Amino acid sequence: xxxxxxxFIKRKNKKFEEELREEKSVISMKDIGGRGMRxxxxxxxxxxxxxxxxxxxxxxxxxxxxVRKSGVIKHKxxxxxxxxxxxxxxxxxxxxxxxxxxxxxxxxxxxxxRRDLLRLIKKAKKEKTIK
Numbered sequence: 001x002x003x004x005x006x007x008f009i010k011r012k013n014k015k016f017e018e019e020l021r022e023e024k025s026v027i028s029m030k031d032i033g034g035r036g037m038r039x040x041x042x043x044x045x046x047x048x049x050x051x052x053x054x055x056x057x058x059x060x061x062x063x064x065x066x067v068r069k070s071g072v073i074k075h076k077x078x079x080x081x082x083x084x085x086x087x088x089x090x091x092x093x094x095x096x097x098x099x100x101x102x103x104x105x106x107x108x109x110x111x112x113x114r115r116d117l118l119r120l121i122k123k124a125k126k127e128k129t130i131k
Contacts, residue, residue: 002093002101005055009047012091016045026067036071038079040064046124051116056093058103059112061086061124063131086130088112088120 003011019025025042043063050057066083073079090106112120124130 003103005049005058008091008103009049009058012047013045016042027064031069031071031073033072033074036069036073038066038073039068039070040085041067043084044127044129046120046127046129048116048120048123050090051113051119053092058091059110059116059120060089060091061120061129062089063129084131 016025020042027040027042029038029040030036031038041064043065045060045062048059048061049055050059064085064087066079066081066085068081069079088110090110090112091103092106094100094102094104121130
């Protein structure tokens with residue numbers, strides 16, 4: 001039996017809070033040029049169950065802080081350590097292969113209903129994820 005969206009959100013909140021306390025909340029992303037890495041610290045986040053898939057899709061809005069870069073960065077002028085940026089993503093219950101029945105990070109750009117996008121932004125402002 002798959003984990004409920006409500007329990008998934010509770011578990012991820014706890015994990016993210018622990019990572020934040022332990023200074024382990026750094027997220028590495030490959031630079032667009034493919035020869036460097038950009039590293040961000042997750043400072044805050046807001047979860048929201050998608051209204052038309054409430055048991056299978058959870059949206060997330062994160063505030064990330066630029067902490068370091070390495071290698072060759074394609075657009076150096078876009079990188080200023082300490083800047084805050086925002087990322088919208090999602091987790092979805094997998095349907096095939098090793099992800100089947102498990103909560104999985106969405107690898108594509110999120111597709112969000114207008115009402116859910118507005119609710120996510122409103123909730124993120126209320127929770128102070130968006131400052």
